[in-house]
Amino acid sequence: MRDGKVVKGVQxxxxxxxxxxxxxxxxYCEEGADxxxxxxxxxxxxxxxxxxxxxxSVASLLDIPFCVAGGIRSVxxxxxxxxxxxxxxxxxxxxxxxxxxxxxxxxxxxxxxxVLGVDSRAEDGQYSVYxxxxxxxxxxxxxxxxxxxxxxxxDRGAGEVVLNCxxxxxxxxxxxxxxxxxxxxxxxxxxxxxGGAGEPAHFLDVFTTAHVDxxxxxxxxxxxxxxxMDLKTFLTENNVEVRV
Amino acid sequence: xxxxxxxxxxxxxxxxxxxxxxLERLGATSKLSSDAATIRSASHVxxxxxxxxxxxxxxxxxxxxxxxIPQLEQPVLGICLGMQLLGxxxxxxxxxxxxxxxxxxxxxxxxxxxPVPNMGWCQIKRCGNSPxxxxxxxxxxxxxxxxxxxxxxxxxxxxxTHTGEFSAMIAKDNFFxxxxxxxxxxxxxxxxxxxxxxxxx
Numbered sequence: 500m501r502d503g504k505v506v507k508g509v510q511x512x513x514x515x516x517x518x519x520x521x522x523x524x525x526x527y528c529e530e531g532a533d534x535x536x537x538x539x540x541x542x543x544x545x546x547x548x549x550x551x552x553x554x555x556s557v558a559s560l561l562d563i564p565f566c567v568a569g570g571i572r573s574v575x576x577x578x579x580x581x582x583x584x585x586x587x588x589x590x591x592x593x594x595x596x597x598x599x600x601x602x603x604x605x606x607x608x609x610x611x612x613x614v615l616g617v618d619s620r621a622e623d624g625q626y627s628v629y630x631x632x633x634x635x636x637x638x639x640x641x642x643x644x645x646x647x648x649x650x651x652x653x654d655r656g657a658g659e660v661v662l663n664c665x666x667x668x669x670x671x672x673x674x675x676x677x678x679x680x681x682x683x684x685x686x687x688x689x690x691x692x693x694g695g696a697g698e699p700a701h702f703l704d705v706f707t708t709a710h711v712d713x714x715x716x717x718x719x720x721x722x723x724x725x726x727x728m729d730l731k732t733f734l735t736e737n738n739v740e741v742r743v
Numbered sequence: 744x745x746x747x748x749x750x751x752x753x754x755x756x757x758x759x760x761x762x763x764x765x766l767e768r769l770g771a772t773s774k775l776s777s778d779a780a781t782i783r784s785a786s787h788v789x790x791x792x793x794x795x796x797x798x799x800x801x802x803x804x805x806x807x808x809x810x811x812i813p814q815l816e817q818p819v820l821g822i823c824l825g826m827q828l829l830g831x832x833x834x835x836x837x838x839x840x841x842x843x844x845x846x847x848x849x850x851x852x853x854x855x856x857x858p859v860p861n862m863g864w865c866q867i868k869r870c871g872n873s874p875x876x877x878x879x880x881x882x883x884x885x886x887x888x889x890x891x892x893x894x895x896x897x898x899x900x901x902x903x904t905h906t907g908e909f910s911a912m913i914a915k916d917n918f919f920x921x922x923x924x925x926x927x928x929x930x931x932x933x934x935x936x937x938x939x940x941x942x943x944x
Contacts, residue, residue: 533863533864558764559764559767559768562765562926562929562932563886582760586888609794611862612888658860658862688858713863742884
């Protein structure tokens with residue numbers, strides 16, 4: 500696994516790794532996570548068929564919603580994942596390559612299960628979208644401005660946006676509340692903050708200043724640095740309404 | 744007492760797996776069916792929610808289930824769109840629905856603070872007593888994903904709030920329905936499903 504959220508392709512077919520994922524999923528579920536996102540990078544771009552039986556295993560274990568991100572390039576991919584019990588699918592680079600995919604998915608399955616993942620970075624005073632961020636060698640600018648892309652995706656039927664602020668990702672200095680606020684003002688579907696969580700105060704900050712609908716984090720939970728129940732108690736004490 | 748054998752009515756669409764897994768965790772077997780005899784002989788019947796109202800009603804009509812459902816005598820649970828289908832009609836596609844409940848499903852009103860679909864965890868407010876809500880605390884959180892809802896009415900046993908209040912759960916005789924997804928609502932959802940499975944005809 501990488502960064503607590505990403506599982507390496509080849510290893511994912513290994514049962515021990517799947518067992519580890521299930522154990523982690525169960526732990527997060529019991530600790531009070533409201534939703535889990537699984538970044539599946541088994542689905543490499545070479546187009547070979549993908550074994551997604553792990554989605555069944557996760558679905559049979561979890562009693563909270565979960566989203567599968569990565570490897571969804573077609574309506575058939577999405578159908579496979581949803582039929583196996585996932586509640587939502589998240590698309591990122593394939594939507595940039597073919598924005599009509601958003602329309603097709605929303606039309607077929609409803610906006611509620613179509614999540615748009617956006618990797619965005621502040622540069623030269625504006626926010627720009629990046630693609631193929633799963634592989635550092637392939638990451639490139641998508642030549643799209645972030646707010647414009649979010650608006651387009653929303654118009655096409657995306658029902659939720661996960662905005663991963665790349666400047667903050669992995670540095671644990673807090674969410675990019677400035678960027679998230681800008682997107683929040685323009686976005687009328689639920690917005691989930693991603694990238695930068697390092698301590699409970701960062702979660703409080705992103706909810707109170709950027710007014711996001713949810714906050715996603717991986718490494719701080721995976722390492723055990725932040726216990727989800729403790730975090731929720733902290734947020735509740737600070738008047739942020741969360742499920743406890 | 745034998746384990747519950749649940750018929751999940753096949754209204755087309757995907758994503759029944761999570762419901763079946765939830766029933767399995769509670770020791771119930773289930774099968775997806777659009778066959779009248781199978782549905783009639785099940786210990787419990789669930790009308791799940793996938794897709795849009797008109798398409799789901801068309802599918803039920805094609806299998807002659809619209810007349811059958813109100814006649815069922817075993818416990819019946821509508822979930823999400825399934826709840827709206829048990830109502831009389833819906834704003835969605837102006838669909839005429841099954842009519843077990845007299846209510847009309849209305850489109851949720853979107854605002855900057857309350858986007859539609861309403862998607863996420865919401866608290867319920869209980870009203871009255873029902874075997875379905877036995878042991879479920881007022882203020883419990885459930886997972887909702889919907890754009891339409893039935894208004895609060897005389898059959899409401901719990902409400903929730905989006906821009907306005909709507910029915911989160913309704914009950915009448917052996918018919919029950921929840922607007923949220925109990926199969927994705929953690930321990931509160933499991934409790935509700937257990938309550939349902941413990942009901943006997």
